[in-house]
Amino acid sequence: MLRNTVAALFLALIPSPGHTPPQGVVSPAAVDAFVTRYQEATGLPGAAVAITKGTRVVHAAGYGHTPSGAPMTADTPMAVASVSKSFTSLAVMQLVEQGQVELDRPVRGYLPEFTMADPRAAKITVRQLLDQTSGMADSAFHEKSLPQPDTLRGAVARLKTAELAAAPGTVHSYHNTNYQVAARLVEVVSGRPFAGYLRAKVFEPLGMRYSTTIDTDRDLPDSARGHLNILGLAIPLPEPTGFGNGSGGVLSSAGDMARWLIAQNNGILSAASMREMRTPSRLDDSYALGWYVGRTPRGTPVVEHGGDLFTSTAYQLLIPQSGYGLAVMANTGMTYSDAKTLMDGLVTLVEGGHPETPSGPPYLATDALFTALTLATIALAILGTARSRRWATRHHWWRLPPLLMPAALCLSVTPIFGLLARGSDIMWIQVVYLYPTFMLWLATTAAAGIVVTAARATSLLTRTSHSHSDTGTSDSGSSGSSGENHVSAS
Incomplete structure (x- = not known):
């Protein structure tokens, strides 16, 4: 009982x-x-x-x-x-x-x-x-x-x-x-x-x-x-x-x-x-x-x-x-x-509880990080462009393609998003709205890569052109000297 x-x-x-x-x-x-x-x-x-x-x-x-x-x-x-x-x-x-x-x-x-x-x-x-x-x-x-x-x-x-x-x-x-x-x-x-x-x-x-x-x-x-x-x-x-x-x-x-x-x-x-x-x-x-x-x-x-x-x-x-x-x-x-x-x-x-209030604006730290990265990328692009001639004296063509990788990533961001989101469809501008500061940094990095690549490629072309010109002049001078020696010997 x-x-x-x-x-x-x-x-x-x-x-x-x-x-x-x-x-x-x-x-x-x-x-x-x-x-x-x-x-x-x-x-x-x-x-x-x-x-x-x-x-x-x-x-x-x-x-x-x-x-x-x-x-x-x-x-x-x-x-x-x-x-x-x-x-x-x-x-x-x-x-x-x-x-x-x-x-x-x-x-x-x-x-x-x-x-x-x-x-x-x-x-x-x-x-x-x-x-x-x-x-x-x-x-x-x-x-x-x-x-x-x-x-x-x-x-x-x-x-x-x-x-x-x-x-x-x-x-x-x-x-x-x-x-x-x-x-x-x-x-x-x-x-x-x-x-x-x-x-x-x-x-x-x-x-x-x-x-x-x-x-x-x-x-x-x-x-x-x-x-x-x-x-x-x-x-x-x-x-x-x-x-x-x-x-x-x-x-x-x-x-x-x-x-x-x-x-x-x-x-x-x-x-x-x-x-x-x-x-x-x-x-x-x-x-x-x-x-x-x-x-x-x-x-x-x-x-x-x-x-x-x-x-x-x-x-x-x-x-x-x-x-x-x-x-x-x-x-x-x-x-x-x-x-x-x-x-x-x-x-x-x-339900009788006490809701919590967020501590601050959403993604403020993330936005600050990508904004700082964007500014740093601009500074590095300016520096890289200014030093392109010096770079061309120590490096070769095969060092340029990696600089274009951010541009390739920027262009392919929508299929990458779709893959990560299990097939969801989206337009490029919509990705910008979803991740504005990240996309600003990515677009800036892509543009910086293109600008620096163009500057370094121009410097390499100029250096190569000058090298060929100098070689041609040297060969011509050597031939002239031989001719003069031959005449003197005669």
Whole structure:
């Protein structure tokens, strides 16, 4: 009897699998204080934050400023990048609920224009687009480095010569083109442009007055542009060329994202459709239909998705057990992960903890190192060029080719990046945005190598020319002297 009582008490102390961790009370003042500390420590110029619980908006605010210096408010539209995938998935699921689309039927049945060079593409289903198991991948179709389309129709049309990386339904591969095809499917089935569909069926019904979706980087308003953080300084720069509608084109504000978060648990879709959207594929237990499934550091189950542009980032997260929803947008690029880091801190606040503030701007030491190397490289190039004549007296042609190796590396940086990133596609200028001070040093080293090589080669040519000239003069003088001696002897 005593043994059974002790056992019962012991089991009562063990949290059950459905146990909800204690949730802290999140006040707007605490959120403001954390975001402000973060900005002061990192130099983040602008951010927007939305926090909801159930059907209530806990907090929605803007912080800092846009690239033009305008104050960031709760109504300032910002880019949400790949968070857009959850909007595209929702649009498809609305068509599913209306009986116009079936998830497990081939895409081509709804979108005849979707053709690829690979015949296996005919078997790609709508679900496989949304859970990223279609077989399309960066390694087989270079969606970023190829000429960019202007419309969703163009995004699908350029697939006509593309191959698949794997058979449909066999491999999970995160690939933006999946969602561009899905958005085009929405256009064709609904009979209206994708932006018009989202406006009529999602944004207006939810009261998201400041939200829209765009096609390319050229359509970004000033408020949705961003910065690179170099040596602790936020430098406004245009987003590199790219197409993103369907996969990353949504613009939204803190206030609108609060409405979006509330709608995830408030009837925008049926409960069955919501479960479908949050059920991971059998090939990847973390990716569902436009959402990732994961846990907080404390083990609380969450549904989330991040978004990265080269000049801004975003993140959204739902905590189903507590009813919390959070969204963050930051106007610095993916290298710095400000939206994700802010989200981690806000989740800590929600769960009753105390978030840590970074000690300083991201990569400040790395930037300082490569800046110093760049200046040293310029100094060495000047010195090497000035001493090229002296160098030519002691060295030969075979010492020149190694100086051109940095130039070769600079030209081949994109395939090297793709190899290191397991086949990810990227443009050269996008690598510059990811690693600005490293690429500055590499480009400077490449230019320095070319300049010094040219100077030394010129010096070697001049020295060789003079040597040949001197040899010719010496031979001519020797012959003349012999002739004079011969005449004298005669």
